[in-house]
Amino acid sequence: MGDNHNLLAEQRRALILEEVRRHGGARVNELTRKLMVSDMTVRxxxxxxxxxxxxxKVHGGAVPLADASTHEPGFEAKSSLETSAKTEIARAAAVMAQPGSAIALSGGTTTYALAQQLVEVPDLTVVTxxxxxxDVFHTAHRGPGGARSPRPGAATVVLTGGMxxxxxxxxxxxxxxxxxxxxxxxxxLGVHGISVEAGLSTPNLAEAETNRRFVGAARRVVVVADHTKWGTVGLSxxxxLRDVDTLVTDxxxxxxxxxxxxxxxxxxVVAGEDEGAQEREEQRRTGD
Known part of the structure; x- marks a missing residue:
């Protein structure tokens, strides 16, 4: 791809900086597409x-200047990163939720994508x-005009309080x-970072304790995380990794x-590649 010479380097960098600050981060492939320049130029x-x-600079892109271990972009900023990967991960993980089971979903954009895949699984009890x-489950089970749908099998959702x-x-x-x-x-479980040395980590100390409670209460721990999370280490x-049963990534x-x-x-489980594992999980879930 040829570079867009209509922009001076200073103008291009100003646009990059604006993009990073507005969205809380930007990936190289997104910047190359928006600026119509080469990968090398963006880097x-x-x-x-x-x-x-x-x-x-972070792996695959950039974030606003901050301590990388404590920087936590907002939900909207993170939603714009690795969107197709999150959708693939969500589809691969959804088959691991059996009808009638009690599941927990932590916060995060990947678990949000997963929730959208789980709304049709009958008789779930969901703690989040x-x-x-x-909101994904509540919206899915409302009828015309916002009335609560009487549809049998709708999930029972328990939302914790907190800050x-x-x-x-x-x-x-x-x-x-x-x-x-x-x-x-x-x-x-969605994570900020996962590595051999640090295990699962987050930039938020209070969130670390809440996630610790989630892990301790689960019979099976499934981490849903796109490939950029591997090797990232948060503050806490x-x-x-011994606490994790399955990692679903892209x-x-x-x-x-x-x-x-x-x-x-x-x-x-590598979404889109490990179809055999997903089929086995589906069979286990349905009892076939």
């Missing part, structure tokens, strides 16, 4: 802006600390108390990372 611009202290996730984070999760003592006495068949770890995960994950986790 050079990001290098220049990072040296100037205008933004911070995400207002966004709860709201930038990513629209409810955390803190109220959320922790709500989760403490519960037991889930499956926890679907809340679980080790095909952007490098081969080296796949091998490393398979050495440390019982099950790795």
């Amino acid at each position: 050079r611009d990001l290098d220049t802006l990072a040296r100037q202290g205008a933004l911070e 600390n995400s207002v966004r996730v709860a 709201r984070t930038p990513s629209d999760s409810l955390v803190g003592p109220v959320a922790d108390a709500a989760i403490r006495s519960l037991h889930f068949d499956v926890l679907f 770890s809340f679980a080790t 095909g952007g995960l490098p081969d080296g990372a796949r091998a490393e994950i398979q050495d440390h986790l019982p099950e790795l």
Whole structure:
């Protein structure tokens, strides 16, 4: 792809900086498409802006200048990143929720995408600390004019209380108390970062404690995370890889990372690639 020479370098970098600040982050492939320049040009611009202290480079893109371990973009900003991957992950994870089971969904944009896939699974009991996730189920089960639908099999949704984070999760003592006495068949957990050394981590200390409660209450822990989360480390770890039963991710995960994950986790599901595993899970769920 040829570069767009209609923009001076200074203009192009100003547009990049505006994009990063407006959305809380931007990926290289998005910037190349919007600016109509090459991947190499965008990466050079990001290098220049990072040296100037205008933004911070991260794997695959850039975020506003902040301590990478404590920076937490808002829900809307994160929703714009890796959207197709999140949809694929959600579809692959949805078959792991059996009708009539009790499940938990943590906050996050990937679990939000998963909730949209789960609304037709009958007789679920769903516990979540995400207002966004709860709204997906409530909206799906309302009839014309906003009236509550009498449709049999609609999910029962329990929303924890708590303090709201930038990513629209409810955390803190109220959320922790709500989760403490519960037991889930499956926890679907979104994460800020996952690595061999740090395990599962988040930039938010209160969210780390609430997620720790979720993990402790689940019989099976399924982490839903796109490939950019691998190798990322947030401020606070809340679980080790030994606490995870299944990681559902996308095909952007490098081969080296796949091998490393398979050495440390019982099950790795790559959305769109591991169709056999998804079929086995579907059979297990339906009892066929």
